[in-house]
Amino acid sequence: MSSSPPSIPLGAIATMNLDPTMGALFIGILLAAIFHGITTLQTIFYYTTYPKDRGLFKFLVAFVWALDTLSLAMVSFAVYMYVIKDFGNPLALMYINWGVAAEPAVSGTIALIVHLFLSSRIWKLDRRLASFAIILSVIAFVPFGISFASVGTILHKGSHSLWTDDRDLRWMSITADVVTVALDLGISATICVLLYKSRTGFGKTDKIITFLTIYTINSGLLPTMVSMGGMIAYLVSPSTLIFEAFIVTISKAYSNTFLATLNSRQSIMGRAMDDSSLAATSGKQQLHLPLRIPPLSSVKESDFVDTDSEVVSLTKLGHGDRSRGSKGGIEVHTMVEQMVEP
16 A cells, blocks of 8 residues: 555645554454463463373364464554555554454454364363354354354455445344354353252252353353454444454453363363262261160060161161262262363
8 A cells, every 4th residue: 555645635634533444453453462362371270180181182272373473463564554555644553464364264264173172172071062162163164154254244344334335244244143142141050950950959060060161151251242342443433443453352262261161171070079089978977875884684685686686777777878978979070070171
């Protein structure tokens, strides 16, 4: 692009309000850079803490981090072109830089990987819901496909007015956001219901389930909030770039959710081991009976008839409680393994 066109007075350029356009995009990049730093730290933590993980997950972590880095680089390049290369050329703001235009394809790929990963958690928790997990996985391809279709449309036409003038693009964007939010909520809600149904009635084991439920909600909260924020911003003000501030951070939200799920396994399993061991011992009861020895002359032969059977029944009762407590601990420990292990 050329420098400032002569047909536009310098005074008009100086009075342009860039807050809802470049200002919003700049804030989005700052947030994206912060999240990317956290993603990088989590990636390093993963490789140093879980060196024995399967090669597939090691590859996925590296791939997600690379896509996350590419997303930040693309948007940063676009802002550089707008603010530095085309400084003083307000006409450049009318067109969408290819870096911003193509970024949704990168974010869509990261979101697809995370949705497929989280959907597999449902199948691991309850094999009877395999069909439901497959349906969620298929639905996850809807926003993924829309992201690539919208990128093609934007690159072909290349004007910011597309967000308001092109009805097809508008509906594609809204549909992708709605499906994404529904997926996030559906996956989190399903896992929470499965966890609730796994309650055993023991205080310690139920405490683990409550912890996992809260963890599941918190894990899906960040991407859901960012997706909803972007959708609301687009519906309220499609002629600005405020919604772009959410779009450039959505990939970071999914990346951190994915890595946080993998990296939290050690702490979750440690907590489950501690609490389940306490639950296993909660069934142990000590029975204290008052001991009174009568005079030998008053003891009859009939007093010895059912003594052994009573002792056996009390012993069985004690072992029954122990087995019940141990079973609760074992079941919850197995459930934790199914949920957190890749």
